[in-house]
Structure formats: structure tokens, C-alpha cells
Amino acid sequence: MSGAQEQTxxxxxxxxxxxxxxxxxxxxxxxxxxxxxxxxxSISNAAEESRIFTEIRCNDC
Known part of the structure; x- marks a missing residue:
């Protein structure tokens, strides 16, 4: 995997x-x-950014 780094x-x-x-x-x-x-x-569907990141989905309430 090119350029991959371990992340937490x-x-x-x-x-x-x-x-x-x-x-x-x-x-x-x-x-x-x-x-x-x-x-x-998500990166390849920039038109969906708002739907992905601003729609509130409270699965832990």
C-alpha cells in the first residue's frame, strides 16, 4: 500500500x-x-459531502 501509515x-x-x-x-x-x-x-463523492457529514445521525442518544 503506497504511502500508508499506521494511525490510531x-x-x-x-x-x-x-x-x-x-x-x-x-x-x-x-x-x-x-x-x-x-x-x-467519501473522497470520490464530493457532491455527497454535505449528506455524509452534516446530516445528523444520533445512534448513541
């Missing part, structure tokens, strides 16, 4: 479980690959 990201247990579930479901190497896929999708 704070996630809730259910978020990590979701990433692992998506990795397993889609044959990805691991949960970090699933997270990179989500980030790459």
Missing part, C-alpha cells in the same frame, strides 16, 4: 464490529480496509 482511530465497539462485518461480507483483508473503502468513497 477511536471507534465504538459497534462501529468496529460493523467494519469487521463488512470486511468479512465483502472479502476484504480486514476492518482497516473496510474503513479505507468508506473514506475513499
Amino acid at each position: 482511530v477511536m471507534l465504538k465497539d459497534r462501529q468496529m464490529a460493523y467494519l469487521q462485518e463488512m470486511a468479512d461480507k465483502h472479502g476484504l483483508a480486514d476492518a482497516s480496509k473496510a474503513l479505507r473503502c468508506l473514506i475513499d468513497f
Whole structure:
């Protein structure tokens, strides 16, 4: 992976479980690959930025 660096990201247990579930479901190497896929999708869909980042989704209220 070109230019990749190890990073620390704070996630809730259910978020990590979701990433692992998506990795397993889609044959990805691991949960970090699933997270990179989500980030790459967001980057490549700039028109959806507002919907992705400003729509309030309170899953922990």
C-alpha cells in the first residue's frame, strides 16, 4: 500500500464490529480496509459531502 501509515482511530465497539462485518461480507483483508473503502468513497463523492457529514445521525442518544 503506497504511502500508508499506521494511525490510531477511536471507534465504538459497534462501529468496529460493523467494519469487521463488512470486511468479512465483502472479502476484504480486514476492518482497516473496510474503513479505507468508506473514506475513499467519501473522497470520490464530493457532491455527497454535505449528506455524509452534516446530516445528523444520533445512534448513541
